[in-house]
Amino acid sequence: MITLLSILVVILLLVILLQYLNMRKHSRQLDYIHHKLERILGQGTHERLLMMSDSPQVQQLLTDLNRLMDINYQGAAQRARLEKSMRSMLANVSHDLKTPLTVVLGYIETLLHDETVSAEEQQRIMRTIHAKAGEVITLMNRFFDLAKLESGDRDITLSRIELGEVCRRNILAFYDLLSAKGAEVEIEIPDEPLYIMGNDEALDRVLSNLLSNSINYGDAGGVLGLKLYADAGRVYIEVWDRGKGIAEGHEDKVFERLYTLEDSRNRDYQGSGLGLTISKRLTEHMNGTITLSSQPYVRTAFTLSFPRQTF
Structure with missing residues (x-):
């Protein structure tokens, strides 16, 4: 009986010792996590918490902390870009x-x-x-x-709109100006009606901005084009010219607030840098996208894309 009790006591002591060692190990791991986090946050680095552990809970904690730090880093980078x-x-x-x-x-x-x-x-x-x-x-x-x-204070009501009529109306508004400049105009608008869910006022604003931009910056090419086309799921409006275009690396920047090319600050290229930003926001409010492709003096095209309404 005494022998059995002694064995039980030894087993109990071993269990207690193992639990103590495990607690010490977890304590050291938590201390490491704490000090590592303090250093990362203090220095503002983009390091990650890397540590081998056989504890599923510690592994999950490390994963969650690394995800949280990634989000924090992305937020800090976004704030820095916003401040700039x-x-x-x-x-x-x-x-x-x-x-x-x-x-x-x-x-x-x-x-x-x-x-x-x-x-x-x-x-x-x-x-x-x-x-x-x-x-x-x-x-x-x-x-x-x-x-x-x-x-989000501006409410843009969407309704079913036929884009052919919108395109014709907007290119006609610039016809006299284009004629005065002696520019050639190439228009491709299909006879088939193409519908989207959009807003007439917003579409007029976007197309007016794009056409005006092409006239101001692309008149050296002597031609301006407007093309409307579609595939099974989307409708596209392309405004293009053969002017000086946008240098490589600037394609996405033209949609940023108040971004203008260097020569847009001289008297021949006056611009606030807001027209394309507003066009992008209006297009997005209509569930569309706007992209730019440019090869200077060959073809510079702004393309609007919207989900097609077929019913």
Whole structure:
């Protein structure tokens, strides 16, 4: 009996010892996780928690922590990009507002202090002031439009729309301007009606932005094209030209807020950098996508894609 009790006591002590050793091992693992996390968070690195463990619970904890750190790192990277974008946006806004306002102030000072200005010259100055003030108002309206789109405050009601009519209406609106520039126009719109769920006002805004962009930046190519086509599931609108295009590596950036090419800051290529951003947001609100492909002086094309309505 005594022998049996002794054996039981030894077994119990071994169990207690094993449990103690396991607790010590888990404690060391948790200490490692704690100190490693402190170092990663303190230094802001993108390291991962790597540790061998035979405990399923510890393995699951490591997996979850690594996923959480990945999410945190992605959030930090996104915040950094947003801050950079905001700084760039403020610099561009300052430039775009400062230029016309400086002209306005200069002309006002001329009217106030130069009594020799003729009545004809006064009229010319007033027309210039009016035009520059209009530029500022247009720019501010675009800012408000973009802010509403990105905050979800602007409601875009979708209905069944035939895109052929939308395309014809918008290219016709630019016909006089294209004729004045002597540009060749190539239009491909099928007789078959092609339907999507969209918004007339939003589509007019998007196409107007794309056509205006092609006229301003692509007129060196002497041709502008508008093509409407479809496959079994989607409808596509392509606005293209053979102008100077977009350099490689800039294709995605043109849709960023206030992004403009360097030469868009000179008087021949005035632009706020908001038109394509607004076009992208409006297209996405209509469940569509917008892409750009460009080979300078060969073919630069913006392509809108929408789910096709066949019923």
